Amino acid sequence: MENICNELKVRPLLPLWGNKPMELLSRYVNDSVKAIIVAVNPKLSKEWLGQVIDEKFLDYLRDNNIRPCTDAGEYHTFVVDGPMFKRYIKIVDGKKVKVEHDGWWFLDVLKYEVVEKE
Numbered sequence: 001m002e003n004i005c006n007e008l009k010v011r012p013l014l015p016l017w018g019n020k021p022m023e024l025l026s027r028y029v030n031d032s033v034k035a036i037i038v039a040v041n042p043k044l045s046k047e048w049l050g051q052v053i054d055e056k057f058l059d060y061l062r063d064n065n066i067r068p069c070t071d072a073g074e075y076h077t078f079v080v081d082g083p084m085f086k087r088y089i090k091i092v093d094g095k096k097v098k099v100e101h102d103g104w105w106f107l108d109v110l111k112y113e114v115v116e117k118e
Helices: 002-008 021-030 055-063
Strands: 034-040 075-081 087-098 105-116
Touching: 021 055
Parallel strands: none
Antiparallel strands: 034 075, 034 105, 075 087, 087 105
């Protein structure tokens, strides 16, 4: 990334760089940002798909020595709610789909609703 930025004469802003990953993710959870897990590689169980990132998930990452900020792409998330949003996304229906050639599991969202907050 630095090489590309240098070529373009752009200075990258990296506000999260240098922070402790588990502290970042924990702060994210404690700040009421709600993200669900939408993809997992073979290191994680497909049972995590559709689950909200919470303290239980953070404990699972710690216990299994999995990088919390997914530096190696262990899982991917989708933010469905947070204090900065006026509405939230409610996943109504989905199914777990496995990609056979590499063992990844994905949450295929089949139906969702955008809901006003009260």
